[in-house]
Amino acid sequence: MGALDNKVVCLACFSLFVILFSSPNFAACSPASAGEANALFKWKHSLQNQNTSSLASWEFHPNNDSISACRWLGISCNHHGIIKGLNLSNFGINGTLYNFPFSSLSNLKYIDLSINQLFGTIPPEIGSLSKLIYLDLSINSFFGSIPSEIGHLSNLETLHLVENELTGSIPHEIGNLTSLKDLSLYDNNLEGHIPASLGHLKNLSFLYLYENNIHGSIPHQLGDLTNLLELDIDTNNLTGPIPSNLGKLKKLTMLFLHENHLSGSIPLEIGKLKSLEYLSFYSNNLTGSIPTTFGGLTSLTLLHLYGNQLSGPIPQELGKLKSLTDLELSQNNLIGQIPTSFGPIPKSLKNCSTLVRARFDGNKLTGSISEGCVPVELGSLTQISYLDLSKNSLSGSIPRFWPNFQNLFHLNLSRNKFSQEIPFQIGNLFHLNKLDLSHNLLAREIPSDITKLQSLELLNLSHNNLFGVIPKGFEKIPLSFVDISYNNLQGPIPNSKAFIEAPMEALQGNKGLCGNATGLQPCPSSMNSKSRTKHKALVILIPLGGVILFSGALMGYVIMLEWRKRKANVEEGDKGNKDVFSISLFDGKGMYNDILKATENFNAAYCIGNGGFGIVYKANLPSLASYTTTVAVKKLHSLSDQAEFASHKSFLNEIRALTEIRHRNIVKLFGFCSHARHSFLIYEYLERGSLAKLLGKDETARELDWPKRVNIVKGVAHALSYMHHDCSPSIVHRDLSSNNILIDEEYEARISDFGNAKLLKLNSSNWSAIAGTYGYVAPELAYMTKVTAKVDVYGFGVLALEVLQGKHPGDFISTLTTLAIESIELKDILDTRLSPPSAEVNEAVMCIAKLAIGCLQINPESRPSMQVISQIFSTRKMPLNNL
Template identity: 40%
Template sequence: LTSLLLWGNQFSGGIPQELGHLVNLESLDLSANKLMGSIPNAFGNLTKLPILNLFNNQLSGHVPRELGSLVNLEVLGLNNNTLMGSIPNTFGNLTKLTSLLLWGNQFSGGIPQELGHLVNLESLDLSANKLMGSIPNAFGNLTKLPILNLFNNQLSGHVPRELGSLVNLEVLGLNNNTLMGSIPNTFGNLTKLTSLLLWGNQFSGGIPQELGHLVNLESLDLSANKLMGSIPNAFGNLTKLPILNLFNNQLSGHVPRELGSLVNLEVLGLNNNTLMGSIPNTFGNLTKLTSLLLWGNQFSGGIPQELGHLVNLESLDLSANKLMGSIPNAFGNLTKLPTLQLWRNQLSGCIPRELGSLVSLEDLDLSTNKLTGSIPNTLGNLTKLTTLYLNDNQFYGHVPKETGSLMNLKYLQIDGNNLSGPLPPDLCAGGMLKRLTAHGNNLNGPLPSSLVNCKSLVRVRLESNKIEGDISEMGVYPNLVYIDMSSNKLFGQLSYHWGGCHNLTMLRISNNNLAGEIPTSLGQLSGLRILDLSSNKLEGEIPSALGNLRELFNLSLAVNLFHGSIPREIGAMSSLELLDLSSNNLNGLAQDSIKNCLRLRLLKLNNNNFKGNIPAELGLLRNLHDLLDLSENSFTGAIPSQLSGLVMLDTLNLSHNELNGSIPSSFQYMRSLTTIDLSYNELEGPVPDSKVFQGASVQQFMHNKMLCGVVKGLPPCNSAIQSRGGREGYKILVLATVPALISLVVVAVLLMFCHERKKPKETNTDKVTQAITFSIWSVDGANVFKQIIEATNNFSEMHCIGIGGYGSVYKAKLATREIFAVKKIHMIEDGCCLNETVFNREIESLMKIRHRNIIKLFGYCSSSQGRFLIYEYMEGGDLAKTLKDNKRAIELDWRRRIHIMLDVVHALAYMHHDCSTPIVHRDITSNNILLNLEFRACISDFGTAKILNIDGRNHTRLAGTKGYLAPELAYTENMTEKCDVYSFGVLVLELFMGSHPGDFLSSLSLANKINVVCLQDLLDPRLVIPDAETARRIYCMLSVAAQCLEPRPSHRPTARQASDELSTTKACGDHVDYLHAGITFPAL
């Protein structure tokens, strides 16, 4: 047998070893079947064979080295299987090979240098594998080769200059690897090239002028690299070129007018660079263009009228530049155009009526410009239109009724203008409308009738208008996720139909004239996150069914007519962070109704009819941060001392009640408190001596019985007592003397009792330090821990300086004047105990970690009372509080913020890559970045995340903080290093923006496309504008942060890569105005 051709069947199973006996075979083709298993070693016997084709099967395993014995082989096709392992270097013996096709497998390792011996090759394709390492220099010997494809691998290093010797090369595909360095200028010798694909690598430096010699090119793609400098003028010679892609680089300077000579060009992609100057009017010569993408640069000046000559355009995107002037009337000629994007420029004037001639248009985005005038009714001719974005301009007048004839319209955004009049009644006549945003206008008139049953709606924003109408029949929206109709003139009742909107996450209809009761069906909205019905005329009791909303974090029912008690079911809202029930007629707190809402950050119950004592259980809400307002009620009795446990609280208002007694002295330890109002009560006695009281005005304590102390305007406490003469003074004397006498008697009895004892009693400190495991500074742990107990008064709340997800932190100042932070670890919720030996071993390991930007773990203590970790104390507090404090935030200038960011990324790289076992932090947030007085930053809580997950039981509990969580944690609990990298990206944004970027990140998730944002728009407005060099550094750092926010973990850099790139932030181009440069963020 000399020829065995079985290709194109459905043979399955393995290839028989016995075929290796057919030593006279000259052609063996088993391709395009379903063959599995490995290639037989016996094929090495087929030494006469010139053709061996096994492609398009399901073969696996390693390729036999014996194939290197087939010295007569001319064609070897193994492509499109699942072969793995290294490419055998014995292939270098096959010197007669003209075609070697190995693409579409899982080959790994390096490319053998020996392949450079195959000087007769005419096709070499190793693409779509997992090959690593560099491209062999020996490939420069393959001078007969017309096709070389190495794309879609993991190749790295520099491209050999020797490839410039392949003078017969027509196709060179190196795209989608991690190749770096400059593009060799020797590529200019490859004058037969028709396709040069280098996109998706890390090439840097400038584009060689020599590429302009490749006059036969039909495809040139250098996109998605780090190329800098200007576009070569010599590219004007590439007149055969239909495709030129240079997008996603760092190119700068002006675009050469010579590109207007590329008369065969069909695709020109220059987007997402820092190109500047005017768009060349010579582009009007490129009449074959179907796609012109210039977005995300710094182009200025007007849009050339000549672009109206490009009648074959199917995509035109000039968005995110600095273009000025009006939209050319000539754009009306682009009748084939389905996409026109001009958003985020500085365009002015009116929308040309001629745009109504673009009958193929599907997407029109003119948002975020300075366009004026009315919206032309000719846009009603665009019957294919699915997306119309006109938001954030200066349009006025009515919304054309013709908009209602756009039957295919899915997305309409007209918010942020000065539009008036009614919305078109037929806005959803086509039944396809998904997004409608018209907020922030002066719209009036009735709600569009077509919206009542518009089941396609997903997102609606109509807030801040003057829209009228009865909403009683609304609510049949099975796809609705978000709706805000607040601050209008709507009336009627909430329909029970709203309970059928099972995808709803936000329902806000505040500041209207709604009446009636809240339908209990709202309790069926299991995914609801925000419910705001405040400032209406709703009445009745708050439905207990709202307790089913376990995902709700914002509930606002303020300024209504609700009565009765707060239902105890509210306590089941485990995610609730903001609760505002103020300004109603509520008169009772059902037992346990609020105390279980442990995530509450804000609680407003003011201006109701609550009576009796303030519930002491409110002191358990340790996460209350923003505000606790119980003012304008009828609370009586003393202020519960338990409220001092709200150590994170910023503002406390208990004014306008009937409270009596004294202000608890423990309030002086509420370190985060900045505002307190206790006016209009019956309080007496001294005001606690602490910063918040010292800085308060007397108005915050006026109209009480008799307060005295540190507040300016209050009498000193001594004079206050002395001024109360007669019987009042006598009462005080008695009240002061009798307890003292009783105390003396009690002390005497105790002394007698102790004298009677034969054995001395142990002190509390001794009890605490019994049977404890210590490891502190490698010294007498028990003695040191006794000092810590004394310094913290046995971990009294007054020494508590913070409460986090893992435990409470106490400040311990020892007799030696050393200060430490002591964390008391929260016990595991399921009651399981950590293995003591494993716990101790992990702690001992963590104590060996030393990095200047990681909080030092000095030691630990383990006892029946709990486990304690002893850390370095950082005087500057955490980054979150620093950014919220305007004075300290201004001290945190750009230079310091840059250094903080570098401190954090260096520490993170150390944890991920330099520890013997990589440490995933799991909770990189501004709360866990601590500062010293010089603003040196350290990561805290690095150890707690590790030791509390020794046995995996605490896995879910440690899944980070909302707002910093990587998107993949929505469907997996597997916390990886890349989750930390995502959190770091959020942290960098927070650091330079000055506050958490929650709204910004939400806008990215809603955009469904990559976003280009000007650097200046991201900077903390409290600081002065950075100088040019500082702006350059911040630009490069935020660009890295954007990479960290990639939704796919595999696309994020490692912490080491981020650290390296941030530490060597080179200029992204000469003479670039970085302050106004665009940073590209992914769609989340």
């Protein structure tokens, strides 16, 4: 779903930056009144964690009339010394607002209390802050209803109450806030109807009400919000038709109404929204045809209409949508003869050269795919990455257009009537992750070319008429799921985890399969003789970045036994080509010899880097042309006998971590070799080298412009979120630094060097020795050694500031704990070797700065998780995805 999967908006990163980076320093301002300071001081002492380090500067002495709250962290004042702003976002505050001094702070214009641990109800006294322009209470635990008194804030321009536990209905009094530009109430438990009074908010640009329990119809008055840019009320219980009045919203760029119970036909007037970029109506009860007027939505990049009851043909007018990247029309009742072009895609869609994702599954589309016309009609769709034509009635042969689709990672042609063979050209889809051709009429043998798909994790060829032997090459690809049931296959199954551990249902219904798997007979000894090794070398194949083939403990035990035995038996002059322990995509013994030859026995001339545990060499290996021609080889340092175990422990850590995980922003591990003379890891080679190297030279630093730097920080955030929250057990890197971030040719970031990685297992204390690079190590490791993911969050904060400043932030980090954040100006954050960021990128840069500061909180519990940060970077409102 891309952008639709991530619903966290960087609320603290929009208008609030007026406070953070645009407001002047108030060093010369007169003291705020003692009454204001005393009132805030009392509220601090009502908090459950009043001694939080974030509020350490909030000190008040009743006998000192000259006390200045303007110097307190999180406070900003006007030139008269009167408090005008509170920015306490991500301060780790735990408490309520019941003792908050609303009446004493009548001049407040800005309040940001987001990303804290506040609870209780929102007091009605908040309505007394008549000068308030910005109010953000998001990402807390407030419950109860929104007080109607909030309608008294006539100057309010931004209201964010998202991700709380608010109930009740939306107060109709919000319609009185005629200055409001941004209203965000999503991800609560709000009920009732959408107030028609919202139609009075003529200045409103953003309206987010999604992920609540709102019911009733969409009020037609929303069509009067002519300045609206984004409207999102998805994932509620809305019923009735889509108002045709929404066609008046000429400035609208995003319209999300999906996952409701809307009915009726799609209004033709929606086709008048010429500025629309994102349109999503999926999972409703919409009927009728897709309007031909949609051909006028020439700015559209995303169109999701799946999961409705739409009927009729796919309009040829959709071919005019030349900016379209994501088209999903599946699970409807669409019908019609397939044109003499690719599948159910009308011939006119050949103009949609930007199309990345297309789904048409679950309709009633018919006809055959004319292979002769495919290169003409579909050849320009080279950017497509997701294609689903399943659950239709398509017939004929599967076309051979696949070499044009190098970005395709998901291909589902299941439950159709395709016949003849599987085209060998599918083997050219090197990024393919999922291939489903099940429930068709495919015959002949499985082409061995499919085993070139080194990224393939899911393969379903079940319920066809395939025969012959399964290609042995499947042992070399990272399959985690396979289903070959109900074919006519025979012979031994490949010796890989996916086949050996496949359930009986995934292998049954064939002629004569054999092998070491549930429900199969053992293969005759003659079949196994070829697999018996005649060498001392132990070569075990694993998936590239796939799943672990055996536990780390067993791996360590075997390696240590082999290591000690070989060290005792091998002379210094022995080349040792016979004694190689390896785990690799390639032939371990051959690869070991090839690398020694390519590096001239690790000659210093091939050295490209030096780390804490090893030296990195560049090796050109023409023999691996089907995978790559150049690799990076990390050779472990030769250590003393006492240090050997620690060295190999690091070695195993890196292997274990990288064989568990697979992510575009994590360096790829091709394999490793362990030998009495040399032990080394084989990685993908990244031409641009480390981030530290690029930032360290003025010429390369200038090439890292602001969009590239934003993308680098974003990539690292996504990778860390994957490691912390999507891996089991979680993986903490523990040594995040610019030296360990590698950059590829397209300036995409890759996290590398997992020698200090820690696998966090459930029900484990996770105590460990201090690890990491000076300047990036979290402060809590000075007094405790329990590893948590917040260690990486701190390192990410340092790294993010380093990317913005172009150098390690150094002492600037310590000033963040004592210097009021409001006094920091944007120029203090940015690399002076670059011109200031453009308006398009400025918001993203500022958001990174604020997130980085949040990550550097002394209290680890006050730091956001990498999952939250990753979601912020993926939100629709952040201008990051198009940089």
